Amino acid sequence: MAYTYDPQNIFAKILRGEIPNKTVLETDHTLAFHDIYPQAPIHVLVIPKGPYVTYDHFCAEASDAEIVDYARTVAKVCDMLGVVEDGWRLISNAGANAIQEVPHLHVHILGGRNLGRMLQPA
Ligand code: 5GP
Numbered sequence: 001m002a003y004t005y006d007p008q009n010i011f012a013k014i015l016r017g018e019i020p021n022k023t024v025l026e027t028d029h030t031l032a033f034h035d036i037y038p039q040a041p042i043h044v045l046v047i048p049k050g051p052y053v054t055y056d057h058f059c060a061e062a063s064d065a066e067i068v069d070y071a072r073t074v075a076k077v078c079d080m081l082g083v084v085e086d087g088w089r090l091i092s093n094a095g096a097n098a099i100q101e102v103p104h105l106h107v108h109i110l111g112g113r114n115l116g117r118m119l120q121p122a
Helices: 010-015 055-061 064-081
Strands: 023-026 030-034 042-048 088-091 107-111
Touching: 010 030, 010 042, 023 064, 030 064, 042 064, 055 064, 064 088, 064 107
Parallel strands: none
Antiparallel strands: 023 030, 030 042, 042 107, 088 107
């Protein structure tokens, strides 16, 4: 699979500081910030700073340091947000079938209420 990264996507602009964000946590390789249109009381996005389109792209091309930092940051953010005890959901949309809006890898951390079943019938 050949991946093409669009440096004009909205999260690339956030990473360059061209668009503001409400940061939850920033590390050497990762940024976590509140989703602009929250779909639950807690809705935070976690993105790698590197130019990766999807999770599969990230795992294929990122360094071990980036991958470890990303995975640990997701867990740390969950702890900071206080969702671990009551439960939370991690979603990453990739490509057309998942209706990925922003072509820069991101996971959604959702929590703060009962989130219902994962998928609605088609
Ligand atoms: P996707 O559908 O690609 O998985 O999700 C993209 C997410 O990015 C959506 O939940 C949307 O609300 C969020 N989003 C889009 N533009 C912005 C923005 O400029 N700032 C922030 N914080 N979130 C955004």
